Amino acid sequence: MSYTIGLVGKPSVGKSTFFNAATMNDVPEGAYPFTTINPTVGEAYVRVDCAAPEFGHTCTPNHGYCADGVRFVPIKLVDVAGLVPGAHEGKGLGNQFLTDLNEADVLIHVVDFTGETDLEGEPTEEHDPREDIEFLEAELDMWYLDILEKGIERYRSGYAGEEKAIEADLAEQMSAFGISEEELKQVILGLDLELDPETWDAEDRETLAREIRIRTKPMVVAANKADTEAARENYAEITDDPDYDHLTVIPVSAHAEKALKKGHEADVLEYRPGDDDFEVTEELPEAKRDGLEQIREFLGSFGETGVQRAIETALFEELGAIAVFPGARKPQDDGTFLQDCFVFPGASTAEEFAYSLHTDIGEGFLHAHDVRSGRQIGADTELDHRDVIEITTTN
Numbered sequence: 001m002s003y004t005i006g007l008v009g010k011p012s013v014g015k016s017t018f019f020n021a022a023t024m025n026d027v028p029e030g031a032y033p034f035t036t037i038n039p040t041v042g043e044a045y046v047r048v049d050c051a052a053p054e055f056g057h058t059c060t061p062n063h064g065y066c067a068d069g070v071r072f073v074p075i076k077l078v079d080v081a082g083l084v085p086g087a088h089e090g091k092g093l094g095n096q097f098l099t100d101l102n103e104a105d106v107l108i109h110v111v112d113f114t115g116e117t118d119l120e121g122e123p124t125e126e127h128d129p130r131e132d133i134e135f136l137e138a139e140l141d142m143w144y145l146d147i148l149e150k151g152i153e154r155y156r157s158g159y160a161g162e163e164k165a166i167e168a169d170l171a172e173q174m175s176a177f178g179i180s181e182e183e184l185k186q187v188i189l190g191l192d193l194e195l196d197p198e199t200w201d202a203e204d205r206e207t208l209a210r211e212i213r214i215r216t217k218p219m220v221v222a223a224n225k226a227d228t229e230a231a232r233e234n235y236a237e238i239t240d241d242p243d244y245d246h247l248t249v250i251p252v253s254a255h256a257e258k259a260l261k262k263g264h265e266a267d268v269l270e271y272r273p274g275d276d277d278f279e280v281t282e283e284l285p286e287a288k289r290d291g292l293e294q295i296r297e298f299l300g301s302f303g304e305t306g307v308q309r310a311i312e313t314a315l316f317e318e319l320g321a322i323a324v325f326p327g328a329r330k331p332q333d334d335g336t337f338l339q340d341c342f343v344f345p346g347a348s349t350a351e352e353f354a355y356s357l358h359t360d361i362g363e364g365f366l367h368a369h370d371v372r373s374g375r376q377i378g379a380d381t382e383l384d385h386r387d388v389i390e391i392t393t394t395n
């Protein structure tokens with residue numbers, strides 16, 4: 001399986017710039033709203049400390065790449081059109097692209113922290129980025145509520161005479177949310193609601209829609225344009241505001257990440273995505289040098305450009321995913337080593353891991369070994385991040 005991360009936010013916040021920086025694509029960027037209309041899916045990466053050096057080996061990745069002991073494991077990133085207030089009623093480009101976001105397992109909300117764009121993405125001054133955070137959550141909630149209302153409507157019209165469990169039927173109607181029957185039941189009961197839509201009033205339905213949204217679309221905030229003074233001031237203020245403690249806010253400069261990656265590609269500097277420094281390897285004109293020194297200062301104060309951190313925080317912390325290496329206790333004859341590194345749900349068991357590799361491997365599961373310790377582990381053992389696991393099957 002592969003995870004998809006969706007970039008959301010109002011127009012002109014830097015979603016496409018972030019996307020290009022992370023995936024080295026070239027989708028149009030512009031200081032005017034709705035530069036992006038159609039969604040683009042690209043390959044970005046999450047960093048995982050490679051396990052190969054612990055075995056005195058270098059790895060041979062099938063997907064992504066490895067740079068000085070850091071595996072860059074591919075994941076999908078989606079860039080969509082900007083979202084404006086009222087999108088769920090068709091404002092701006094409407095909510096067609098919300099449907100594109102349905103595929104996303106987790107969201108990065110890109111926010112222009114300079115305060116220099118209004119809620120429609122038009123230039124302004126001293127706009128409070130907190131409003132962006134509020135509006136986006138509200139807009140997503142209304143989109144969820146629309147789907148929930150439709151699900152309830154369909155459930156009502158189809159229910160008569162059916163013997164199916166109520167939550168099974170409701171979960172089916174709400175499959176657009178990507179929520180399982182069991183999860184839906186938990187959410188409903190967790191809110192002290194009955195398993196019967198007829199008993200829910202308007203407020204219950206709103207609360208339920210919001211709860212389903214929070215469960216199915218975890219989110220981090222990328223405080224973008226942090227290379228500007230204005231954005232840094234807002235970042236300091238908002239991360240100090242106790243009302244926003246529940247959010248994970250990561251300072252980001254999509255511009256800086258893009259400049260460093262382009263420089264690396266053009267062989268004028270050496271930079272590994274997510275690192276806290278880089279090395280200029282060519283003579284450069286003064287203006288370029290100055291620009292790079294400013295980026296170096298930024299890295300000095302924030303530790304990195306924030307693009308990698310935002311992606312990894314979304315996947316590993318908000319979503320709780322883990323990365324596991326399928327391995328073998330004996331060396332492979334063909335000289336390959338740790339070819340794969342898979343990202344999948346945290347708390348997965350050895351058997352679930354086997355199934356995620358292939359149904360046949362899952363079905364034939366006999367036992368597994370932790371390759372580091374050589375110890376045998378059972379089917380129900382929960383795996384940890386960076387485990388190296390060998391599966392033995394009956395076939």
Ligand SMILES: Nc1nc2c(ncn2[C@@H]2O[C@H](COP(=O)(O)OP(=O)(O)OP(=O)(O)O)[C@@H](O)[C@H]2O)c(=O)[nH]1
Nearest residue numbers: 012013014015016017029030034035036082254255
């Ligand atoms: N200073 C600064 N400007 C940025 C950064 N990222 C993006 N921008 C600028 O912000 C403007 C909008 O960038 P886009 O990437 O087109 O924004 P978007 O969110 O994709 O916009 P829509 O497609 O219209 O929704 C452009 O002028 C970018 O150059 C950044 O990290 N720092």
Ligand SMILES: [Mg+2]
Nearest residue numbers: 015016035036
């Ligand atoms: Mg765009």
